[in-house]
Amino acid sequence: MVANKSILKDVDRVGVEKLTLTNFRCYETAKIETSLRPVVLCGPNGAGKTNILEALSYLMPGKGMRSAKLSDVTLLKKSDSGIVPASRLWSVFAKVNRGDEELNVGTGVERISNIEGHYSERRIVKINGEQAKSQGELGNILTTVWLTPAMDRLFKGGSAPRRSFLDRLVYAFDSEHAKRTASYEHSLKEWTKLLKEGSKDGRWLGALEQNMGEQGIAVAAARREHVARLDKFLNPDEKNVFPRAKIKLDGLVETWLDNMPALEAEEKLKQQFFNARRLVAMNNNVSPDGVHKSDLQVFHQEKGLPAETCSTGEQKALLIAIVLAQATSQALNKGFAPILLLDEVAAHLDEKRRDALFDRVCNLNAQAWITGTDVDMFKKLQERADFFHVEDAKLKRIV
C-alpha cells in the first residue's frame, strides 16, 4: 500500500500550536508558536535545536529522546561556586491542536523532600490543568517518533537499541507494552540477582518465572503484530525514492509463536527459566534466552542486503522508510499521525531523497519538527513550513 494523499484524507492533523520551555537545557524560557505545519529549526552547532526536539519528546511517556536523567535536563548556569542547576525546576508546556480539539499538556519535574532533609525528583504530567494519574495518559493525546544522529549507528553493534526502537513504535499502538516490557525486565533482574546470591527461595523464584512467562509472551506477541502491521506500509513511495525496507523479528520466543498457541509458549518460557536456575547460579556470564535478547533485523529489499552493510545514506533512508510506515499506519489506525522529530535527517540524504521526505511528511498531515544547520537544504519546504533561526538559545521566526 502506498501512502498517498487519498488514503490519508480523513486523518486529523495533530500538532503543537504553542510550545513553552522553562529552565529546559540551554533555555531559561523559550516560546514558539506554529501554524501546525512542519517546523524547520536552523542554526549553528550548539544553538539549541536538538534541545527543542528533546523537549517535545517529553510530551510522550518515557525518558525522552536522549534518555536523560531528570536532573540533567534542568538549565545549568555559571555561578561563583561553579556550574549549578537553575533554582527552578524545568517544565515543557504545549497547546496541542487535534482536529477540532485543543488541549493543554504540560510536563516537568517536582521535587519531594523527605524528613531527613533529602529530596528526590519525579516527573509530573498535567492535562488541561489537572495532574494526570500517570504519564501514560499523554499517549492518548499525542505520540512522537524521532530520528536522531545517534540512531545512525542503530544497525551496528548489539541488539538493545534496535529492540528499544521497535518497542517505542509498538508502544504508540499498545500503551500496555512499556509496562509489560519493564515488568519482564524487572523480574529477570531480580531472578538473576537471587540466583547469584545463592537464594533457595523456590516460591519467589517461581513467581518471578511465572511473571516472565506471562509478560514475555505478551511482549513477543505485540512485537510480532506490530512488525506485520508496519510491513504493509513499507512499500516504496510513488517515485520509488526510498528503498523498500524489509523488517523481521529475530527472537526465539517470537518464533515459538509461529508454531504454538500463546498459553503453551508461556508455559515453555516459564519452564526454560526454571531449567536454567542451576546454570545461572553457577556461571556469571549465563543468561537464558528470552524476549530480552530479541532483535529487529532490517534489510534493503531490492539489494537483498542487511541494513548494516548498506551505505550511511541508505541506512538513513531505511530508517526513514520505517518511521514513515509507522506514521502512516498510526494515522490510519488511530486517526491522527504522530509528531515527527527529525534531528539532522537531511544531512545524509541527497537532494532527491530530501525532497521526497518533505513531500511524504506534508502528505501525511503530520507535524514534523526538523533541524539542520543549513537553511538552503529546506528550500523545497519554503511555502509549506514555519521556519525559525536558532542561535545562542534564542529563536527568531524567519519570514
Ligand SMILES: Nc1ncnc2c1ncn2[C@@H]1O[C@H](COP(=O)(O)OP(=O)(O)OP(=O)(O)O)[C@@H](O)[C@H]1O
Ligand atoms: N542542562 C543544560 N543546561 C544548560 N545548557 C545545556 C544543558 N544541556 C545541554 N546544554 C547546552 O545546550 C546547547 C545546545 O544544545 P543542542 O544539542 O540543542 O544544540 P544543537 O543546536 O542541536 O547543535 P548541533 O547542531 O551541534 O547538533 C549546547 O551548547 C549544550 O552544551
Ligand SMILES: [Mg+2]
Ligand atoms: Mg543537534
